[in-house]
């Protein structure tokens with residue numbers, strides 16, 4: 001869809017919106033090791049037409065488990081159907097987010113993994129490392145992840161098995 005955009009000087013221009021229609025407001029968080037990556041991605045997402053909720057605090061001087069659990073709980077609670085978490089490697093964010101029942105977080109630094117994280121694993125959370133990936137590749141990976149949907153089919157029963165394991169260890173009704 002072509003939409004009107006306001007440029008920095010207030011004048012209007014026409015741009016093609018790249019936003020995926022059914023994606024609600026995207027949550028994003030980072031620790032101090034990925035403040036720059038988070039800013040880059042927020043700019044990229046907004047420019048593409050997405051609404052973004054930044055879970056950042058001052059220069060992101062937070063421990064990764066604290067922001068990961070806040071964002072993952074917002075995903076589990078239905079506030080966001082997609083969220084992005086950035087730390088030095090993407091690992092701490094992923095490990096923490098996956099402890100919240102119902103959340104499937106995947107660390108991806110390449111396009112194929114990002115696509116499979118959606119198509120095969122139905123991952124609602126993408127994690128990345130600001131010390132691992134450069135800004136241009138990061139934007140491409142995020143774009144591929146947002147544009148990919150869960151394939152269902154043979155993957156559905158496997159995701160259902162993950163959910164069953166989740167329920168086994170977390171007696172939370174859903």
Ligand code: RB5
Nearest residue numbers: 033087088089091092093
């Ligand atoms: C810094 O705390 C660093 O360990 C963190 O950003 C992340 O890489 C952890 O997985």
